[in-house]
Amino acid sequence: MALLRKINQVLLFLLIVTLCGILYKKVHKGTVLRNETDDDSEPPEEMEEEIPVVICAAAGRMGATMAAINSIYSNTDANILFYVVGLRNTLSRIRKWIEHSKLREINFKIVEFNPIVLKGKIRPDSSRPKLLQPLNFVRFYLPLLIHQHEKVIYLDDDVIVQGDIQELYDTTLALGHAAAFSGDCDLPSAQDTNRFVGLQNTYMGYLDYRKKTIKDLGISPSTCSFNPGVIVANMTEWKHQRITKQLEKWMQKNVEENLYSSSLGGGVATSPMLIVFHGKYSAINPLWHIRHLEPARWYVLYSPFQKKGHMIAWVAQLAEWLPSVRVMMSGSWDGGPRHAPGSAGNRLLLLPRPLLVLSLK
Numbered sequence: 001m002a003l004l005r006k007i008n009q010v011l012l013f014l015l016i017v018t019l020c021g022i023l024y025k026k027v028h029k030g031t032v033l034r035n036e037t038d039d040d041s042e043p044p045e046e047m048e049e050e051i052p053v054v055i056c057a058a059a060g061r062m063g064a065t066m067a068a069i070n071s072i073y074s075n076t077d078a079n080i081l082f083y084v085v086g087l088r089n090t091l092s093r094i095r096k097w098i099e100h101s102k103l104r105e106i107n108f109k110i111v112e113f114n115p116i117v118l119k120g121k122i123r124p125d126s127s128r129p130k131l132l133q134p135l136n137f138v139r140f141y142l143p144l145l146i147h148q149h150e151k152v153i154y155l156d157d158d159v160i161v162q163g164d165i166q167e168l169y170d171t172t173l174a175l176g177h178a179a180a181f182s183g184d185c186d187l188p189s190a191q192d193t194n195r196f197v198g199l200q201n202t203y204m205g206y207l208d209y210r211k212k213t214i215k216d217l218g219i220s221p222s223t224c225s226f227n228p229g230v231i232v233a234n235m236t237e238w239k240h241q242r243i244t245k246q247l248e249k250w251m252q253k254n255v256e257e258n259l260y261s262s263s264l265g266g267g268v269a270t271s272p273m274l275i276v277f278h279g280k281y282s283a284i285n286p287l288w289h290i291r292h293l294e295p296a297r298w299y300v301l302y303s304p305f306q307k308k309g310h311m312i313a314w315v316a317q318l319a320e321w322l323p324s325v326r327v328m329m330s331g332s333w334d335g336g337p338r339h340a341p342g343s344a345g346n347r348l349l350l351l352p353r354p355l356l357v358l359s360l361k
Contacts, residue, residue: 051169052149054083054142056113056135056157057094064157066097071161073106078166082108083146085138087115111145113138121251122268123258136269139228140247143239150236156229163288171232173282178237180282181226182289201225206271207260214259219278226281228273230289246276 053072057065069082086094094110097103115134122132138145139154146152153169155161171180184201204221207214238244250272254260260271 050079050081050149051165052081052083052146052152053165054085054138054146054152054154056138057084057086057090057097058133058135058157059087059090059093061157062090062093062097066101066103068155068157068159068161069098069103069106071159072155072165073103075161076164076166078164078169080107080165082106083111084108085111085113085135085145087134088112113141113145117141117144118251121248121255123255132268139231139269139273140244142233143235143244146235150234152231152233152235154228154231154233159229168230168232168284168288171282171284171288173232173234173237176237177280177282178234178241178243179277180232180284181228181277182230182284182286183224183226185224203274206274208258211257211259213253213257217275217278219275223278225270225274226277227289228270230284232282232284243276247272250275 055065055068065084069084072080072082084094084098091110091112098106098108113135118134118137122137124132142152142154151169151173153165173180201224202221203219203223203225206225207219207221209215209221250259251268254268254272260268
């Protein structure tokens with residue numbers, strides 16, 4: 001009996017070893033096959049980086065916004081995601097403008113801006129009421145509107161982009177800087193240009209230096225200003241530095257002390273940004289913000305810059321034409337912007353490169 005028991009134990013041991021060997025071979029073979037399959041497969045393509053562009057679409061300036069969007073889309077192969085910001089009563093109109101034109105091909109999101117966040121933060125001012133409209137302050141609240149992006153481009157609606165927006169997105173922001181802007185004194189002959197058209201390019205043109213609160217900032221009134229109509233923003237730094245809260249603080253101070261009324265050069269949106277970002281912003285290539293395009297004077301102002309400028313911006317006089325603008329897709333033209341003959345009461349403006357005709361009535 002003892003011998004039989006030992007034989008059974010040996011047989012059982014051999015059976016177990018055999019089963020383990022079979023199991024090992026099966027598992028090992030499956031692993032090898034998987035590895036071979038993985039080796040044969042091509043590596044997945046890297047996802048193309050998405051470039052978020054934020055632009056507002058006000059009720060009376062919808063055509064200007066669509067012209068700006070089309071000029072961006074027509075001059076780049078980059079993967080652009082447009083965040084088109086509007087008030088609740090304009091959201092359906094924004095969608096119609098986009099979906100009933102060539103712009104239906106763009107990647108976009110429509111974002112509602114709730115003006116309740118501005119309650120008690122804007123000083124009533126009748127001298128330039130258009131500057132007080134809520135969408136003028138969207139740039140203050142970028143992290144509240146755009147959540148999943150580290151880097152964001154903000155553009156005013158009064159621009160036409162002639163360059164590849166990828167170049168603007170690639171602007172380097174210095175460590176600790178939440179935003180990059182184009183300085184008002186950076187373009188060649190900018191001083192002469194500003195004197196010619198009576199424009200302000202220093203802090204004195206935006207802040208009331210008679211007020212103690214402004215004097216206590218210790219900022220020289222001759223400091224060159226920057227324009228927040230084109231912004232490349234780092235959302236992490238913006239939130240870390242609580243930029244929105246800082247801007248709201250200066251909005252509230254203006255309500256109480258009238259530190260920068262809209263009768264001054266820059267209105268009410270530029271001034272708090274000049275204070276908050278003083279000495280703490282990176283530079284955008286000035287060719288990305290050629291400003292003050294004016295119908296009567298553009299030959300004088302832009303003949304040296306217009307062809308190589310990546311972005312041009314209208315002045316207020318032209319913006320007043322835009323409530324009834326019609327945007328039609330067309331070919332491109334060489335040379336600078338110019339008036340073409342039109343019927344009485346109608347101005348036809350031809351722009352180079354943006355692939356647009358703006359019929360302005």
